[in-house]
Amino acid sequence: xxxxxxxxxxxxxxxxxxxxxxxxxxxxxxxxxxxxxxxxxxxxxxxxxxxxxxxxxxxxxxxxxxxxxxxxxxxxxxxxxxxxxxxxxxxxxxxxxxxxxxxxxxxxxxxxxxxxxxxxxxxxxxxxxxxxxxxxxxxxxxxxxxxxxxxxxxxxxxxxxxxxxxxxxxxxxxxxxxxxxxxxxxxxxxxxxxxxxxx
Numbered sequence: 204x205x206x207x208x209x210x211x212x213x214x215x216x217x218x219x220x221x222x223x224x225x226x227x228x229x230x231x232x233x234x235x236x237x238x239x240x241x242x243x244x245x246x247x248x249x250x251x252x253x254x255x256x257x258x259x260x261x262x263x264x265x266x267x268x269x270x271x272x273x274x275x276x277x278x279x280x281x282x283x284x285x286x287x288x289x290x291x292x293x294x295x296x297x298x299x300x301x302x303x304x305x306x307x308x309x310x311x312x313x314x315x316x317x318x319x320x321x322x323x324x325x326x327x328x329x330x331x332x333x334x335x336x337x338x339x340x341x342x343x344x345x346x347x348x349x350x351x352x353x354x355x356x357x358x359x360x361x362x363x364x365x366x367x368x369x370x371x372x373x374x375x376x377x378x379x380x381x382x383x384x385x386x387x388x389x390x391x392x393x394x395x396x397x398x399x400x401x402x
Contacts, residue, residue: 205399206232206241210262212255213247214383218281221385225396235263243402244271248283249345252292252308255283256300272303272377277402280379282346285372288379289350303377305353313365317347324360324370324382331401332378332394333359333371340390342370342382349381376402 207218209231222229229245232238246268248255259265272278272288280288287300292308300308311318323339349368352358360371362381370381378398384391 204241205229205243205245206238207245207247208238208264208268209233210255210258210264212250212258212283214249214281214385215247217383218245218247218385221392221395222399225392225399227399232264235267238264238267238271243277243279243399244268245279245281246284246287247281248287250283252283252286252294252300252348253296253298256287256298259287269301272301275375275377277376278378279398279402280377281385282381282383285379285381286346286348286350288372288377289352292348294348304357304372304374306351308348308350310348311364311366317345318364319345322362322364322382324362326360328359330359330371330373330378332373332397334397334401335393336390336397342380342384342387342391344370344382346381378402 286308288303289300289306290302321341322344326338352369357372357374358369361367362370372379384394
């Protein structure tokens with residue numbers, strides 16, 4: 204079963220709707236104990252970094268999610284759910300993230316902020332969840348911050364928005380994307396289906 208973490212800062216309904224379309228069983232987890240029943244978890248996210256981290260801690264989801272990540276269990280982070288995997292973000296000062304990956308999240312300094320709309324991903328290495336997805340496919344983005352990654356080996360796709368930044372990362376069973384696959388049409392649905400079947 205797939206658990207979508209509800210910590211008050213996620214695009215839960217659209218994520219669940221996408222998996223309903225794919226005929227995959229999901230629950231929206233409102234209590235940390237519900238994750239014990241899951242074999243895969245999704246950490247979605249929209250909004251600001253610091254309140255999201257604080258809400259995860261208040262609801263008890265932070266510790267169980269952190270341990271899940273340390274155990275390399277199947278995980279998908281979406282948008283803010285990707286950024287929180289890093290050590291810190293410039294947003295709201297220097298807020299600490301999970302620190303699973305070395306690096307920080309910085310604000311775009313050019314163009315309209317946030318970046319909102321369709322943009323392309325450039326695939327930098329093979330990934331099981333990119334199977335059947337063409338290089339330079341379009342996905343839907345909505346974010347004002349991007350990850351600066353120290354270990355480039357975890358980067359599987361990049362996107363250009365005045366700079367080139369990582370839009371997809373993975374290591375072991377941990378996958379994360381800066382865009383919103385649940386709002387990205389057939390390419391996004393294909394990615395989510397691949398994650399379910401291959402992760």
